[in-house]
Amino acid sequence: MEEGPSIPIFNGPEGILFDFNYGCRVQVPVSGWRVKMFDSDTFNVLLNEQVEANVVIASMRKYYVRFLLEVFDGPRLVFSHTFNPTTKKIRLHMPPWALEYFEQEAHVIFAHAGNDDIACPWANTFSRCIGTAIHICILQPKRN
Numbered sequence: 002m003e004e005g006p007s008i009p010i011f012n013g014p015e016g017i018l019f020d021f022n023y024g025c026r027v028q029v030p031v032s033g034w035r036v037k038m039f040d041s042d043t044f045n046v047l048l049n050e051q052v053e054a055n056v057v058i059a060s061m062r063k064y065y066v067r068f069l070l071e072v073f074d075g076p077r078l079v080f081s082h083t084f085n086p087t088t089k090k091i092r093l094h095m096p097p098w099a100l101e102y103f104e105q106e107a108h109v110i111f112a113h114a115g116n117d118d119i120a121c122p123w124a125n126t127f128s129r130c131i132g133t134a135i136h137i138c139i140l141q142p143k144r145n
Contacts, residue, residue, distance in 0.1 A: 007057070008028055008057055009022075009026045009027060009028055009057065010022070013072070013080045013082070014079060014080055015030065015079055015080070016029070016030035016031075017029055017030070017072055017079065017080050019070060019080075019082065021068065021084050023059070023063050024059050024060040024061075024062060024063040024064075024066075025038050025047075025059070025060040025062075025066070025068040025070055025084065026057055026058065026059045026060070027057070027058050027070060027072065028055060028056065028057050028058070029052055029054060029055075029058075029072055030054055030055065031054050031074065032052070032053050032054040033051050033052075034051065034052060034072055034073060034074050034079065035049070035050065035051050035052070035072070035073040036048060036049075036050060036051075036052050036058055036070075036071070036072055037049045037069075037070070037071040037072075037073070038060050038068055038069070038070055038071075039068070039069040039071075040062075040066050040067065040068070040069075041067045041068065041069040041083050041084075042066075042067050047060055047061065047062060047066075047068075048060060048061075066084075067083065067084055067085065067086075068083070068084040069081070069082075069083045069084075070082050070083075070084070
């Protein structure tokens, strides 16, 4: 499965890198800083650890979570960010076999002849729940 770039792509303050590609990911420039990750809907603590410098820390939960990410240097809050996908474009990657599975098992995905559009009721529901557009990409198998 594609996990995104090897290091997080967004720049935070003081050399912090973070993103939400395949979960919440953060990299700090100084060893000993504390990284906290929360589910901002349930307030469950997902991570609360001192981390090594220049190591990518990734959440165990990978799929839609409204993460709250905090980075501390001792008691000082260096960075805080809440993932909010509202008004952002979200791309879902699906392997080709997923279409067949959903058509056979759940009867929810229908390919439209003559174009690349897919009617996908669960994606439409997901889109309404989070208030943003969902784009579905069908991954093509690698050619030898």
